[in-house]
Amino acid sequence: MRRAAKPRGERFPVSDRAGFGTCRRRRGAGPSGAGSRMDHRGLRAAVRPRGRGRPRVRQGVRVLGRARGGPRRSQALARAMRGRGGGRQPRHDRVRPRHERGQPGEPHQAFDRRREARGETKEEPMNHRMRYLATGVLSLLFLGLIYSWSNFSAPIGEEFGWDRESMRFVFTLSIIAFCFGGYFGARLNGRFSFRPTMLIAGVLLVGGFASTALVLDAGGLPALYVTYGVLCGGGCGIAYNVIIATVNAWFPERVGFSSGALMMGFGLGGLVLGTAAAAGIDLAGWRTVFLVLAALIAIVLGVTALVIKPAPMLASGSSNVAGSAEGSSEHAAAGKALGASHETPMVRTPLFWVYSVWATCAICAGLMIIGDAKPAALAVGLEAGFATLLVGLVSTTNGVARIVIGVVFDRFGLRAVMASASLAALLGAVALAWSFAPGTRVPGLFVAGALLVGFSYGCVPVIASAFARSQFGQKHYAENLALANFNMASAALLSSFAAGGARALGGADNGDFAVYAAVTLIVVVALVGFAAFFRLLRRNEARAAEQGR
Template structure:
């Protein structure tokens, strides 16, 4: 198969697989029957989500090392095995240890598998699109972001028809089979294909406001000495805390306004569909505008989303809450794309999987503060409003960091030009 024909095939296969695995963000729907059956509170549910994000991040670190050693396909098979074991284990939850069992199997094992697969698919897809990395990452990540919206209502309907244990086992089998099939299609370019693709890449990759960082390949040590790494990390932490905080509270937000189960799944699902839209549009904006203007716009949405959610609670308006969930998701999803985009354009393709895995550790802190912290605080205060106001403050902090990151990009351009390391577009 020619290189030009394989490119869209790799992109579509990767996006469809990530669509399935994006169900991790609809955890409040996926685990709804267990919450009811075993009478878990909100803080227990958000603890599961926080731990699932931590395990997801560890999975990314594992796959970063596997990909560095050239074990892409074995890594995908490992991810498939972990997904199957995690969902089957979750289906066996029961009794006084139900929460602990779900934490272990869903929160750790299956989420570890998702992280392994995710951090192999994204760098591999990016390698096939050196000419439009933001677009490729946006399309692939759109699938991941929309997974909860597409599959959340499907899971709710399946639970109304079948025993939840059977549904979870079937989901694990489906996910494992999908990963193994995708492993036959999604692979790194060969040397010959890489040579053909290199002719598509621009002379320099536009990182931020014209900065061209993609023509250098920085290892982990060099990345950790770069000021841009810490600014990107802070930006992702603040934006991720908002997105994961709202996702962590999940369907409890619409339920607090009197919505039924199906309506609650639909409303909170707009965080996921917004995330998908944000990832696609964010990737395109990063390609076209550069990281500075694009990330500033993302940060503004990080304030507007939770502020709108506060208004929806005060006005007891489900339609407004639906729109607010969409806005929150768009800002969060667009910010997620900035992670692989900046990693690739600043520190290069060769070490992308390993570097991105380290950048992605922001989600550990974001999930603890945003998801578990939100659930714990709302349980203590008996209200979601103060929690959402705290998210607004985090959104404002991300605006400040985006401004600093933009200024840093301009400084890097000037510095690299003087030293002859790159050219400015």
Template sequence: MQQKDYNRWLVVTGALICQFVIGALYTWSVFRNPIQQATGWSATDVSLAFTINLASIPFWMIFAGRLLPKMGPTKLAIVGSSVLAVGLLISSQTQNIGSLWALYLGYGVLAGAGIGIVYGIPIATCLKWFPDKRGFITGLAVMGFGIGSVAFAPVASFLVGELGPFKTFFYQAIYSIVGVGLGAQLMRVAPDGYKPKGWTPPAPKPGQQAVPAVRPDFTAGQMLQTPQYWMILVLYAFANVAGLMIIAHASPIGQQLAEMTAVQAAGAVGILNIFNSLGRLFWGTVSDKLGRMNTVAVMYIISAAVMFSMGSISSMVPYVIAVSLIAFCFGGAMGTFPSLTADFFGAKNLSVNYGLIFIAYSLGAIIGPIMATTVLARTGGSYNAAFVISGTLCAIGVVMAFITKPPKAPKAPKTA
């Protein structure tokens, strides 16, 4: 339902609540070892549940994007939280069922589906209410997801210690459906062509790309036919490969390079997660002033420089600074690419179009950690080649950011 006089900041509040709640699912590292200890299953077998979860999210985002115009954000978010809750309830019975497939179905398939359905709704909804602050508002919305993960980690650790991992899944299911349900009540659809009172889209400066607010709207099919889609997909994948490789291996890398203890390395991971969250808002806001692709280029320059220097790090403080910078820029990509997608392909079909761009996240989630593990095995225990590969991808990304320009308006369909 469209409401012209609705307070758009209430939509943001609802978006933050929804993202905060589903962000709790990314405390997986708290659950992995206790699940192994309770079941005797290998780390590889248990970790596959999280890989399935990550890989499935973009495809459910695309599915939800097609339903969003028909169902609206409130109903669809509640559907997504219900799927997520069912997945967590099945996960809570994994030990009783005695099968890994319960964990794969519950945490992997259904929880991944629930997150995928919910995740894109606040982004697409908020962007249409804030044509004047696209970068800031998407950065703020996705920051909620990162903060939710950071905030829930100590809670999950306490509950897992007291109740075990499977019973914690049960309470997480209740938290998910209640929390998202509350946030969803605040979200509304912006009126078509909405502009905030007193705001006029600024005129483009000579030589500058077209103003985002006046970009034409591409359907998913039209977007897929442009070279810009494939450039952005690859560009985004590079950020995810580098960022998710570090996030997945931050603790063992710290123990190897900086000779940190497991406790110190865990502390570094906590700091990394905070910078991941802050980077989403910071770089999203910067992109409103500096321009999307210019901001992307700066983030990739920083990431490339840090990656190329990682092999020379030998103490704790430089290591924490390095991985925090990588996480800060990775978070920035998560906060910048939704508004970049709207700038290039319009806001009308963003819920589907960004889902297609977000496939890059699945690629990064699979390629980054596997690349690091493979390099580690083939080089006798050194991550250096993985750093060089990631740094090279980021360096290529800088060039791609400078040469990728907005597409021409799609051709109008022929009429008989």
């Protein structure tokens, strides 16, 4: 009597979510059908010898469990067959780095939920987010040219004979258009998608720079208000809001760092590109420089629209708290409060309006020095070359403050960064007023005050992003960020009227002193607003702690 042949089996690709590689399946078990002798790679399967045996490696594949269907292998096969089936697995699903694998014994549905909670998908793993962040920083570097208006206003005003207040109003109008552009950019991004919204922003920006160079001779000052003030400011606001909201969604646990890095690029645009543009204006004229900038902006925004992709929707629990300081009581309290009232619109909360008072006053000081830095530096007695360099240095402190204050927010929370910004604004405003004291001119104090005010101004956009994210969540983050940035519009109007009125009161000799004295008073109001915000925030945290018990 012939002995029965040993049963042959086939290898079966157990999901690596369970922590295994490839197991052998006995003949007749599974969807491949009875009698199957081919493994998922199309190769003849080796036969596992009888007996208990130790796990061993055969043809580079680990063979687990008993040969005759012991409990370890049966459980692994059951997990693999549940919703998976046999057959060939995609390459990226079969071979995955160890840190992306699931826990041993974890069903693939649970692993998918855990991966989605981290913001990962098979198509868009989280390791792509640094590429998106770098692209966002590059694009915001070009958008930061809006802060180089003092380098552009001098040659344009000299050519057409327009005064400083007319040039200042162009900057004010661009800031107002920037705020409205950010709000409509959030609405467009929600209605369409990232790429069409970036296309609209690119058309506005490129059209604004190009038309400023081509039609200003015929249109005069009203044309400058429309081309640079409305088109460039509006396009910059749309792109700014959409890029920051899209990239920050990839960093749910480090929103301070990502916001700071992006806004650092926005702040450094005045130094890197503004200084280069000023040198180009001396060589080729401002019209040629504007046309070159239009072409470069078109290329950069086009690449940004192609590279950056929106992040998947995060789980509700993963986006409630901004920052990575897990041990911070402030973040924990903010998360509890947000879980209870995240559906409340931001404009209906007292916290938003108190914050708006503080932000408006803090931004006002920065706008009054950024929009008039070079003429004021010349008035205090600095040389023309150093005055141009000072504009870049103010932009540098503006950009450095954004990354520094983002890291500080992740570590210490919202109150620490708001206190730092308020203190820097107060010291800078006092130094600026003292540098123009009646009968004296102190250029060193002016430089120190300008740098401090630039640092304070750089803190506010990061604080706005962190405030909107940590207190009101990710769901309506883009719209809330746009509303928080509307404080720039109110600050622009306040700075324009305050500067004009104070200069008129001070007269020709003490006009600059009166302007910066007014800035000091506005910063004092900001300190009062910060105290009220601190008290209201602490009350909300105490209420959230009581609800969490």
